[in-house]
Amino acid sequence: MDSGSFSARGTCSVHPWRVYFHHVAMFRLQGSKVLAVDMTGDAVKAKNGSMVAYDGEMAFKKLSGGGEGIRGMVTRRITGEQMTVMEVKGHGTCWFADRASEINLVGLQGDKLYVESSNFLAADAGLRTGTSFTGTRGASQGNGLFTTTIEGHGQAAIMSDGPAVVLRVSAQYPLTVDPGAYVAHQGNLRQSFQSGVTFRTLFGEGGGEAFQIRFEGDGLVYVQPSERNTIAGDV
Amino acid sequence: MAFEEINSKMVRATVAPGQRLFSQRGAMLAYRGEVSFTPNLRGGQGGVMSMIGRRVANEDTPLMTVEGSGTVFFGHGGHHVQVINLSGDTLYVEADRLLAFEGTLEQSTVFLGSQGGVMGMVRGQVSGQGLFTTSLKGHGSVAVMAHGGVFEVPITPQRPVRVDPQAYVAHHGDVRNKLSTALGWRDMVGRGSGEAFQLELSGSGTVFVQASEEKL
Numbered sequence: 001m002d003s004g005s006f007s008a009r010g011t012c013s014v015h016p017w018r019v020y021f022h023h024v025a026m027f028r029l030q031g032s033k034v035l036a037v038d039m040t041g042d043a044v045k046a047k048n049g050s051m052v053a054y055d056g057e058m059a060f061k062k063l064s065g066g067g068e069g070i071r072g073m074v075t076r077r078i079t080g081e082q083m084t085v086m087e088v089k090g091h092g093t094c095w096f097a098d099r100a101s102e103i104n105l106v107g108l109q110g111d112k113l114y115v116e117s118s119n120f121l122a123a124d125a126g127l128r129t130g131t132s133f134t135g136t137r138g139a140s141q142g143n144g145l146f147t148t149t150i151e152g153h154g155q156a157a158i159m160s161d162g163p164a165v166v167l168r169v170s171a172q173y174p175l176t177v178d179p180g181a182y183v184a185h186q187g188n189l190r191q192s193f194q195s196g197v198t199f200r201t202l203f204g205e206g207g208g209e210a211f212q213i214r215f216e217g218d219g220l221v222y223v224q225p226s227e228r229n230t231i232a233g234d235v
Numbered sequence: 236m237a238f239e240e241i242n243s244k245m246v247r248a249t250v251a252p253g254q255r256l257f258s259q260r261g262a263m264l265a266y267r268g269e270v271s272f273t274p275n276l277r278g279g280q281g282g283v284m285s286m287i288g289r290r291v292a293n294e295d296t297p298l299m300t301v302e303g304s305g306t307v308f309f310g311h312g313g314h315h316v317q318v319i320n321l322s323g324d325t326l327y328v329e330a331d332r333l334l335a336f337e338g339t340l341e342q343s344t345v346f347l348g349s350q351g352g353v354m355g356m357v358r359g360q361v362s363g364q365g366l367f368t369t370s371l372k373g374h375g376s377v378a379v380m381a382h383g384g385v386f387e388v389p390i391t392p393q394r395p396v397r398v399d400p401q402a403y404v405a406h407h408g409d410v411r412n413k414l415s416t417a418l419g420w421r422d423m424v425g426r427g428s429g430e431a432f433q434l435e436l437s438g439s440g441t442v443f444v445q446a447s448e449e450k451l
Binding site (some may be wrong): 055095 | 259290369383386388394395396397398399402430442444445446448449
């Protein structure tokens with residue numbers, strides 16, 4: 001994760017800075033499984049219940065996923081997006097962790113990060129969060145048809161089961177990933193769903209890789225060394 | 236030091252004649268030399284009265300006595316292991332999180348209700364830790380288990396620390412604890428932030444917190 005993460009085709013991938021200085025809340029990793037956020041009166045959004053400790057004064061308030069306002073509420077109802085987020089505001093240091101998952105910091109400079117809702121841990125409160133339609137991919141991932149988007153300038157923290165690798169996708173090098181191992185992506189990417197279902201799969205002789213997501217364009221894809229239980233994994 | 240961390244999930248202990256170790260029963264992974272493991276019916280140190288105390292307090296995790304000369308490897312359930320060295324101070328830890336500790340440490344059971352009154356009792360119920368906890372006092376080292384590794388947060392009189400009760404592992408030093416609630420109407424209508432109960436630790440010392448909300 002630190003230095004040597006390589007893409008499948010041998011080009012070295014770029015990893016975002018571990019420690020990122022920003023005028024608002026400062027995110028830093030304490031080990032690989034604990035996120036410490038130093039706050040001076042500003043706020044962060046974090047997964048509900050992910051606080052493990054804090055000093056100073058903090059207030060916790062539940063927000064709901066899918067964006068703000070009435071529109072967000074309607075979106076949530078329709079999409080069934082289950083991201084529950086809280087807003088943490090105060091002075092001091094707050095530590096976040098969730099089920100001993102590995103944490104990856106992502107720096108956003110105006111671009112958009114797409115992340116599986118279950119993999120979202122925290123983000124600067126200044127970043128806009130929303131819901132987006134993922135097409136048929138969601139069903140095969142067992143995560144529903146929608147993912148969370150994070151957009152703006154600032155820091156976000158995403159979780160993975162085991163240390164994630166960051167793979168670069170460029171025009172010459174498209175990337176195909178297992179839907180169960182996909183965590184997040186950012187940049188200008190087009191995704192398409194591939195199915196390798198053949199007559200063998202129907203007879204229960206499939207290779208276990210019947211469904212894949214293909215990324216084309218220019219950007220980064222975060223992949224975890226573990227596969228969620230998916231329909232795709234069974235065929 | 237009796238314990239040496241081999242990797243994040245395993246410790247090596249050196250046993251010499253005349254030195255005893257206590258460990259959770261079944262936590263031995265391998266050993267070298269002449270070492271004997273005796274199940275400790277009394278569940279630790281002290282006489283029969285201590286045993287009854289522990290039974291009543293539900294802090295009677297089965298322990299075994301490790302004696303002889305050699306090296307023993309301990310680990311349990313793939314949990315992360317943290318070695319904490321004590322020099323005269325007291326460590327408070329749940330009995331089921333104890334992997335092993337040196338026989339030089341004095342083990343006893345503490346009633347948490349006496350610290351913080353009624354809220355102390357509620358604390359035990361909420362955090363699922365019961366009303367009692369185990370304390371270890373003296374000079375020696377302790378191996379404590381946690382899910383996902385632990386990190387230390389220092390507690391100073393100016394900066395009390397609040398911990399998620401499920402993520403709390405252990406603490407030492409001159410620390411008072413109380414359960415603070417941040418229950419609002421939002422929690423009542425099921426729109427809580429999931430952080431309604433917090434364990435407030437004030438004084439001076441250190442608290443060990445794990446990177447997970449999972450109890451062992």
